[in-house]
Structure formats: C-alpha cells, structure tokens
Amino acid sequence: xxxxxxxxxxxxxxxxxxxxxxxxxxxxxxxxxxxxxxxxxxxxxxxxxxxxxxxxxxxxxxxxxxxxxxxxxxxxxxxxxxxxxxxxxxxxxxxxxxxxxxxxxxxxxxxxxxxxxxxxxxxxxxxxxxxxxxxxxxxxxxxxxxxxxxxxxxxxxxxxxxxxxxxxxxxxxxxxxxxxxxxxxxxxxxxxxxxxxxxxxxxxxxxxxxxxxxxxxxxxxxxxxxxxxxxxxxxxxxxxxxxxxxxxxxxxxxxxxxxxxxxxxxxxxxxxxxxxxxxxxxxxxxxxxxxxxxxxxxxxxxxxxxxxxxxxxxxxxxxxxxxxxxxxxxxxxxxxxxxxxxxxxxxxxxxxxxxxxxxxxxxxxxxxxxxxxxxxxxxxxxxxxxxxxxxxxxxxxxxxxxxxxxxxxxxxxxxxxxx
Amino acid sequence: xxxxxxxxxxxxxxxxxxxxxxxxxxxxxxxxxxxxxxxxxxxxxxxxxxxxxxxxxxxxxxxxxxxxxxxxxxxxxxxxxxxxxxxxxxxxxxxxxxxxxxxxxxxxxxxxxxxxxxxxxxxxxxxxxxxxxxxxxxxxxxxxxxxxxxxxxxxxxxxxxxxxxxxxxxxxxxxxxxxxxxxxxxxxxxxxxxxxxxxxxxxxxxxxxxxxxxxxxxxxxxxxxxxxxxxxxxxxxxxxxxxxxxxxxxxxxxxxxxxxxxxxxxxxxxxxxxxxxxxxxxxxxxxxxxxxxxxxxxxxxxxxxxxxxxxxxxxxxxxxxxxxxxxxxxxxxxxxxxxxxxxxxxxxxxxxxxxxxxxxxxxxxxxxxxxxxxxxxxxxxxxxxxxxxxxxxxxxxxxxxxxxxxxxxxxxxxxxxxxx
Numbered sequence: 001x002x003x004x005x006x007x008x009x010x011x012x013x014x015x016x017x018x019x020x021x022x023x024x025x026x027x028x029x030x031x032x033x034x035x036x037x038x039x040x041x042x043x044x045x046x047x048x049x050x051x052x053x054x055x056x057x058x059x060x061x062x063x064x065x066x067x068x069x070x071x072x073x074x075x076x077x078x079x080x081x082x083x084x085x086x087x088x089x090x091x092x093x094x095x096x097x098x099x100x101x102x103x104x105x106x107x108x109x110x111x112x113x114x115x116x117x118x119x120x121x122x123x124x125x126x127x128x129x130x131x132x133x134x135x136x137x138x139x140x141x142x143x144x145x146x147x148x149x150x151x152x153x154x155x156x157x158x159x160x161x162x163x164x165x166x167x168x169x170x171x172x173x174x175x176x177x178x179x180x181x182x183x184x185x186x187x188x189x190x191x192x193x194x195x196x197x198x199x200x201x202x203x204x205x206x207x208x209x210x211x212x213x214x215x216x217x218x219x220x221x222x223x224x225x226x227x228x229x230x231x232x233x234x235x236x237x238x239x240x241x242x243x244x245x246x247x248x249x250x251x252x253x254x255x256x257x258x259x260x261x262x263x264x265x266x267x268x269x270x271x272x273x274x275x276x277x278x279x280x281x282x283x284x285x286x287x288x289x290x291x292x293x294x295x296x297x298x299x300x301x302x303x304x305x306x307x308x309x310x311x312x313x314x315x316x317x318x319x320x321x322x323x324x325x326x327x328x329x330x331x332x333x334x335x336x337x338x339x340x341x342x343x344x345x346x347x348x349x350x351x352x353x354x355x356x357x358x359x360x361x362x363x364x365x366x367x368x369x370x371x372x373x374x375x376x377x378x379x380x381x382x383x384x385x386x387x388x389x390x391x392x393x394x395x396x397x398x399x400x401x402x403x404x405x406x407x408x409x410x411x412x413x414x415x416x417x418x419x
Numbered sequence: 420x421x422x423x424x425x426x427x428x429x430x431x432x433x434x435x436x437x438x439x440x441x442x443x444x445x446x447x448x449x450x451x452x453x454x455x456x457x458x459x460x461x462x463x464x465x466x467x468x469x470x471x472x473x474x475x476x477x478x479x480x481x482x483x484x485x486x487x488x489x490x491x492x493x494x495x496x497x498x499x500x501x502x503x504x505x506x507x508x509x510x511x512x513x514x515x516x517x518x519x520x521x522x523x524x525x526x527x528x529x530x531x532x533x534x535x536x537x538x539x540x541x542x543x544x545x546x547x548x549x550x551x552x553x554x555x556x557x558x559x560x561x562x563x564x565x566x567x568x569x570x571x572x573x574x575x576x577x578x579x580x581x582x583x584x585x586x587x588x589x590x591x592x593x594x595x596x597x598x599x600x601x602x603x604x605x606x607x608x609x610x611x612x613x614x615x616x617x618x619x620x621x622x623x624x625x626x627x628x629x630x631x632x633x634x635x636x637x638x639x640x641x642x643x644x645x646x647x648x649x650x651x652x653x654x655x656x657x658x659x660x661x662x663x664x665x666x667x668x669x670x671x672x673x674x675x676x677x678x679x680x681x682x683x684x685x686x687x688x689x690x691x692x693x694x695x696x697x698x699x700x701x702x703x704x705x706x707x708x709x710x711x712x713x714x715x716x717x718x719x720x721x722x723x724x725x726x727x728x729x730x731x732x733x734x735x736x737x738x739x740x741x742x743x744x745x746x747x748x749x750x751x752x753x754x755x756x757x758x759x760x761x762x763x764x765x766x767x768x769x770x771x772x773x774x775x776x777x778x779x780x781x782x783x784x785x786x787x788x789x790x791x792x793x794x795x796x797x798x799x800x801x802x803x804x805x806x807x808x809x810x811x812x813x814x815x816x817x818x819x820x821x822x823x824x825x826x827x828x829x830x831x832x833x834x835x836x837x838x839x
Contacts, residue, residue: 063548065441065529088441088532114534129532129547131441164438164536356536363433364624390501393627397503401624404435408537416535 065090065129070139072120073097078139078151086133086160093117094125102142102417104168105130108153111418112165131163132156142417166354168416174299177346182297184342185228189289192221196282199261203278206271211278215265216328219258223335226312227305227343231297238284242322250324257281259324266325303413306343307406309336314399320384327383330395334372340406341365347413354412361405368398433509434516435621438531438540440523440549477555479525481825482683483671484833486555487788488660488763491645492604494611495634495767497689497784499561499597499818504625507569511838513625517558517601518832520621524614527551542620544613552610556618558833559600559687559820574837576672576681578792582688582819585800587809594691594816597629602786608635630816632691634767634784643718643726647768648694648781649811651711652718654764655726656751669795670763670788680836683824688796690785691769691816697778699811710808712745720747729753749802760798762789782812792819 061067066089071079073096081091093103099122105115114137115130139151195218202211222240229236239257243249250263256277264274313336316322317329344351344361351358371394375382387395477485504510527549530541541549565575584590603614611633619628637645647653660666667673672681699707704715712730713720720730722740732753735741741748751761765788770781789795823833 063529088529115532116535129529130534131532164533166534166536168535354536360433367433367624393501393629394503397624397627400627401433401435404620404623411535411537414535 067092069094071096072101072103072141074141074143074146074149077141077149081154084154084156086156086158088129088131091128092125093120093128095120095122098122099143104140106138106140107136108138108150109136110167112167114163114165133160133162134158135162148417148419166412168418169350169413170418171299171415173350174302174415178297178299178302181227181343181346185225186292188221188225189292192218193285193289195221196285200278200282203271203274208265208271212265215262216326216331220331220335222258223332224339224342226309226336226339227302228297230301231295232288235284235288239281259322262326263324300415302343302347303410306340306347307410309340310399310403310406314403318384318395318399328381329384330372330375331381337365337369337372351409355408357405357408364402364405368402371395371398433624434512438533439519440528440530442526442528479522479826480828483825484557484822486557486602486604487685487822488666488670489555491636491765491767492553493606493636494608495602495604496611496615496631497634498601498631499629500599500601500626501629502564502598502626509625510569513622514834515832516621517618518826520618521556524549524617525551525554525556542613542616544609552605552607554603554605554610554614556614557602557822559822561597561599561818561820563596564598574678574680576821577677578686579821580819582817586804588814591815594630596818599626600687600689600820632769632784634769636767647783648696649699650715651713652726653766655718657764658761660763669761669790672790681821685788685822686792687820687822688787689817690814692785693782693813693815695811696781709742709745712741712747744806746806746808749806750799760795762787762795762799788822
C-alpha cells in the first residue's frame with residue numbers, strides 16, 4: 001500500500017532503517033575478501049620508534065580537551081601519536097592518502113575497539129573523541145580493496161581504568177546465528193500457516209465467533225518473527241499491512257492480511273465479505289512458507305532488528321496505531337518481546353563479551369514481559385486505552401528502559417571489518 | 420573513566436547506567452568549590468530591585484537547590500513525574516542518577532565517549548560541548564511519594580499534602596499532583612530541552628512524566644518586572660530574598676517541628692492557571708486596573724507613580740483608590756499580621772496552542788516557594804477567594820511539592836537526607 005497515490009504507508013518496517021541497512025550491508029560486502037592484517041612494529045610510549053616524527057602538538061581548542069593530530073594512510077597509519085596520556089581526548093584524524101579510509105583505535109592484543117571513524121575522505125580531517133585508560137593502543141586504517149594496516153602500538157602507562165570498548169563483530173561471526181534464526185523462522189512460518197488455515201476455515205464456514213477466537217493466536221505467531229520482515233519483502237504488507245488514518249482508508253482494496261480481517265471481524269462485517277481476505281492471507285503465508293528455504297536473511301540486520309522490534313512495538317502498539325478493533329496491542333507487544341528474545345538468544349554468545357549492560361537488558365526484558373503479562377486475564381488482553389494511569393506509566397517506563405538497553409545491541413552488531 | 424562514587428549502584432541497577440561526561444575544567448572546579456548557601460547569595464543584587472536586573476547565578480552545589488531564590492530565567496520546563504521505580508533501592512538509584520545528570524548538565528563539559536559500545540551518550544543539540552549555560556535543575560517531592568511504596572510514610576514534611584481544590588479552581592486530574600517535581604530553567608529553550616531529553620533518557624525505567632508545562636519569561640516592557648499575558652507586570656512585590664534573613668524567614672525550612680531531613684528545603688507550589696485572554700481583552704482598562712490594583716502601563720499601584728512605589732492601604736481604608744477586593748490588596752495587605760504570609764513567586768508564562776472553542780490556550784505557570792504552606796500560600800489563596808479577577812482565569816492543574824535540600828558537594832545527592 002506504500003505505492004498508493006494518496007501516500008498510504010504501512011507503519012513498518014521503517015524505511016529509514018532499510019536505507020541504513022543497505023549502507024551497512026555494502027560496507028560489509030566490501031570486506032568479504034579477507035586477507036591477513038599487516039602488523040606493524042611496537043612503538044613504546046614516547047620513544048618515537050622507527051616511524052618518522054610528526055609533531056603532534058596539542059593545540060588549545062575550545063573544547064578544553066587534549067587534541068592529537070594523527071595521520072591516516074596505509075604507510076603512516078597512526079603517525080603523530082607520540083605522547084600517550086590517559087583520559088578523554090580527541091584525535092584529529094587526517095587522511096593523507098588518496099583513498100577513503102575507515103579508522104579504528106584498537107587494543108592490538110585483544111582487538112577491542114575504543115573509537116572509530118568511517119569513510120574518512122582523502123585530504124580531510126575528522127575528530128575521534130575517546131576515553132582512554134592505561135593499556136596498549138594502535139590505530140588501524142582500513143581502505144577499500146586493501147588489507148587493514150595497524151599502526152605502531154602506543155602504551156598509556158599508569159593504572160587508569162579503561163573507557164568503553166568492544167570487540168568488533170564481523171560478517172563471519174554473524175553467519176551461524178543468522179542461519180539458526182532463519183531456521184527458527186521457518187518453523188514459525190509453518191506454525192503460522194496452520195493458524196491462517198484455521199482462520200480461513202472458520203470464516204469459510206461462517207463461524208465468526210471462532211474466527212475472532214483464532215485470529216489472535218495466528219497473528220501473534222507472525223508478531224514473534226520481527227527480525228525477518230525485511231526478508232519477507234512484499235509478503236509483509238500482504239500478511240500484516242495497515243492503512244492510513246484518512247477516512248475511508250480501510251476500504252482500500254489493497255488493505256490485506258491480519259488487520260484487514262481484524263477490521264471486519266470487529267466491525268460487524270459478514271463472513272462472505274471476509275472470505276477473500278482470509279483466503280488471500282492464507283495463500284500469502286503458504287507462498288512464504290514454500291519459498292522460505294530459498295530465502296537468505298541479511299546477517300547485518302540481526303543487531304538492528306533486535307533493537308527495532310521494540311521500537312516498533314512502542315511506536316505502533318503502545319499507541320494502538322495498529323488496532324483495527326480487537327484491542328490486542330498489548331498481546332502483540334508481548335509477542336514482540338518474545339521475538340526480541342528469539343533473536344537475542346541467537347546473538348547471545350557474541351553479546352556476552354561485548355555488552356557490559358547485558359544483565360540490565362535481561363532484567364528489562366523480564367520486567368517488560370511481566371508488566372504486559374499482568375494485562376492478560378483468561379486470554380483477554382486489556383486494550384491500551386483501558387489501562388489505568390499507573391499501569392500505563394509502568395508499561396511506558398519498562399519499554400523506555402528496555403529500549404535504552406537495546407540501543408547498545410544495535411551499535412555493537414554493526415558489521416565491521418576486522419582485517 | 421570519570422570517577423563515579425555510585426558505580427556499584429549502577430552495576431546492580433535498572434536504569435540506563437548514566438554515562439558521566441567530562442566536566443569542563445573550569446566548570447568542575449567551580450562546582451566543587453561553590454558551596455552556595457544563603458550567605459553566598461546575599462551579596463548579589465535583588466531580583467526585585469528596580470535598578471538591578473543583573474542575574475544571580477547559582478552553582479549546582481549548595482545548602483539550597485538552585486532555581487529557587489535566583490531570578491526567573493527566560494525559558495523553563497516544569498515537570499511532574501510518577502515514580503515507577505519498584506522500591507526504595509531503585510528510588511535511591513533514580514535520585515542518584517538525576518543528581519549526576521543535573522550536575523553534569525548544569526556544569527557543562529564533554530559528553531562521555533562511548534566508542535562503538537552504544538549510541539552517542541548525548542543528543543548533540545547543544546553541539547559537541549555541553550555549555551552549562553546557566554541551567555538550573557530544581558527537584559521536589561510530592562505527598563504521594565510518602566505513601567507505602569518506599570517506606571517513607573514517617574518522613575513526610577509536616578505541611579505536605581495533596582494540593583486541595585480551592586474555591587475558584589477547576590482542576591483536571593491529569594494536570595495535578597505527582598510523586599516528584601522537576602523544573603529545568605535556562606536562558607535558552609534549547610538548553611532546557613537538551614536537559615529534559617538527557618534526564619529522561621537516563622531515568623526512563625524509574626520515572627515517567629505525569630504532566631509537563633513549558634514556560635517563558637518576557638523581557639521587561641519597557642522596564643522593570645516582566646509582564647504576564649494579562650499585560651500587567653507580575654511579581655513586582657516579591658520579598659527581598661537576596662537578604663538571607665528574609666529568605667530564612669519566608670522561604671527556607673529550618674529547625675522546628677519539621678523532620679530533620681527537610682532543613683534547607685522549601686515548600687513549592689505550582690499552579691497551572693489558564694488566562695482567558697480574549698475575554699480579558701474585552702474588559703475596559705479601568706476595570707482591569709481596579710481588579711489588579713495597579714496601573715497597566717507602569718505597574719505602579721493605583722495610589723502611586725512608579726512600579727516599586729509601596730501602596731498605602733492604610734490611607735485608603737474604604738478602597739476608594741485601590742479597591743478592597745483588588746488583587747494586590749488581598750494578596751499582600753501589607754499589615755504586620757500578614758507580613759509572614761508573603762511568599763516568593765517564580766512564575767512563568769505559558770502558551771500551548773488553541774482551545775476547542777478557538778481561543779488561545781495560554782496562561783501562567785505560577786510557581787511559589789515558602790517556609791509554611793498553610794501560613795503562606797494557603798492563607799493568601801483564602802484571602803483571594805472570589806476576587807473579581809477569577810472570572811478571567813481558571814486554575815486547572817498543579818500540585819504541592821517539597822523542594823529538596825541542596826546537594827552540598829560531589830559526594831552528595833538529591834534526597835540523601837530523606838533516604839539515607
């Protein structure tokens with residue numbers, strides 16, 4: 001329905017992240033041809049080492065922070081950092097080569113990254129602000145179609161605690177969890193097909209009470225697969241599309257899927273008028289199921305989706321934007337929590353060593369889940385607009401906190417070159 | 420990493436895990452050394468002095484919170500919040516986090532660099548360096564915080580209650596009360612909104628906004644006290660709280676029957692007062708001025724020539740010049756008996772679009788501070804009941820709060836005396 005001339009757009013998936021994702025995917029694709037990294041000599045703190053001396057005088061900038069000018073090129077990666085010091089500071093990275101470069105500040109022993117600048121254009125200078133404690137550091141310069149170059153190792157002496165850092169995640173790291181998640185989604189689509197088959201049968205025989213009962217479980221199966229919607233392509237709109245809020249938009253012949261049927265079931269439409277939408281939904285699901293073995297999910301999307309499922313739940317479910325009469329937004333939000341857990345489960349072994357806030361994330365998921373579960377009474381869910389003020393505030397608080405804990409997941413799982 | 424005396428709390432905790440920034444060198448030093456008590460503010464010029472509009476600047480640390488006796492700023496956001504923290508430990512963590520964010524935001528500095536581990540710690544709306552910019556953050560607690568949830572029932576300030584409905588009120592529950600109040604004020608709206616975003620981001624799990632009203636202060640037109648939406652100067656007769664003796668007498672809670680933890684705090688009343696400006700604009704200037712008791716153009720009392728002239732009510736016992744039911748005469752009769760009911764007004768104008776009937780939705784965020792709610796705000800309110808001006812205004816929201824004692828130094832935090 002996004003193609004409609006009146007500007008009707010389905011609420012999700014958000015187009016901005018799709019664009020974002022494409023960029024990341026291309027960046028990642030350039031990395032697939034991997035070779036051994038070039039390792040440079042160790043430069044002890046302040047020794048000057050073997051590299052030509054570039055005077056890295058700290059100027060007195062307006063930000064009051066220590067600034068160090070650092071060169072970026074394959075031959076001189078990291079040159080200029082000769083007086084290491086702990087604390088929050090700025091490296092002014094100047095690309096002296098003729099090629100755009102990515103620059104990481106790493107711990108060369110562990111590979112953990114303390115700061116990064118992507119796409120540093122030839123001849124330009126950009127700042128990298130980092131918080132450094134005592135330890136070993138080296139700049140790593142990564143240019144397209146060239147092996148990564150690691151500059152001299154610089155040692156910050158003393159016993160200052162180190163600032164935030166994480167080991168990068170590369171494409172290879174993400175392939176096993178992506179395949180496992182894809183397999184899990186395949187099983188869910190089978191479950192979904194059973195659900196839409198039941199719903200279609202209810203409507204075909206004119207049993208709308210049964211259809212109202214069977215609609216929600218089927219819909220929730222779909223709502224647990226949030227990280228796969230991009231891969232579903234146009235099928236997502238056919239299965240779970242919504243329409244604009246303009247008057248009469250629900251009569252749009254392109255309005256299809258679960259919400260179209262929901263609208264009819266909760267607005268007194270006849271079984272006859274719902275037969276075609278139910279058949280179309282079931283057919284779309286079966287087509288998706290039959291083609292899923294050919295589908296290839298994008299590993300670069302995994303971390304983003306782990307975050308964005310709940311962003312969408314907050315934006316579209318907690319506001320009841322996607323309610324077409326059943327009043328089950330909180331059930332959907334609860335299924336979205338399951339969906340987030342499903343993808344986090346696949347990413348967990350990569351996340352444990354990288355996300356210092358993982359325990360808080362787990363606690364936030366539990367808390368959010370409990371707040372939602374409290375709104376289910378014998379299979380009936382409280383509609384969003386019937387929550388008491390205190391319940392509403394608690395759910396808003398829990399979702400807000402959960403989202404803050406999920407933001408690092410997307411940042412950590414941005415696919416990075418490591419060599 | 421920046422030093423953080425409460426890092427253990429955060430590791431256990433449920434909030435975002437405030438990523439502390441790096442204070443600008445000067446700002447940190449200033450914050451550590453300025454222990455602003457009544458004495459520290461005594462030397463600065465008065466807010467109400469006609470000749471001296473100079474702004475008092477407050478450091479974050481002090482015996483009292485900033486944003487109370489200091490002059491009103493150009494921009495403000497007043498928030499009432501519901502605490503969603505589950506228990507006393509989480510409430511403690513929440514107030515630690517609010518303190519840490521407020522300390523950083525008011526002092527300024529470089530936001531924490533989080534590398535690839537998270538999205539940026541700062542929204543960037545004030546640029547790469549947070550300037551401080553005279554921001555004040557003033558926090559209060561409402562009566563509902565002392566219910567059973569946090570085990571604080573026996574610590575409630577003596578006079579703190581749920582704000583009652585007064586005779587001329589038309590209260591909307593959605594715009595009333597709250598567990599906490601938070602007022603953010605600065606010379607620029609972007610500074611206020613940046614602080615609001617930062618504090619909200621770091622405290623989402625622990626508190627949620629119950630209602631919010633943004634306000635502004637108009638420039639002097641053409642001089643003296645800023646005007647409200649009725650066109651009259653508002654706040655001319657504020658007590659001279661630059662004098663610590665006056666502040667200790669009228670604003671600050673000290674010794675006495677109050678719980679010991681309250682020392683250095685103040686009762687905060689906020690009233691959201693809609694002004695029916697279209698109706699008001701259809702009233703003759705004579706009637707307007709007789710309702711207020713002041714001349715609109717100059718702000719002078721009707722028996723005077725200049726804004727800061729003192730009205731001589733005793734020479735006008737029948738109210739021939741300044742009517743007996745005029746606002747200034749009821750609010751502050753200037754008698755020995757009513758002297759200790761004076762309160763410190765720190766109101767702001769608000770403007771929030773249109774009403775369903777096509778009228779402008781604007782009014783006053785009336786904020787005042789006092790030592791004793793009953794002796795001061797409630798007594799004034801009772802005197803004002805039924806004043807002629809009530810036809811043109813409609814108080815629809817607000818609440819009673821207790822502005823917490825100040826944060827004394829880098830190891831102190833908002834609510835320590837209450838919760839420790």
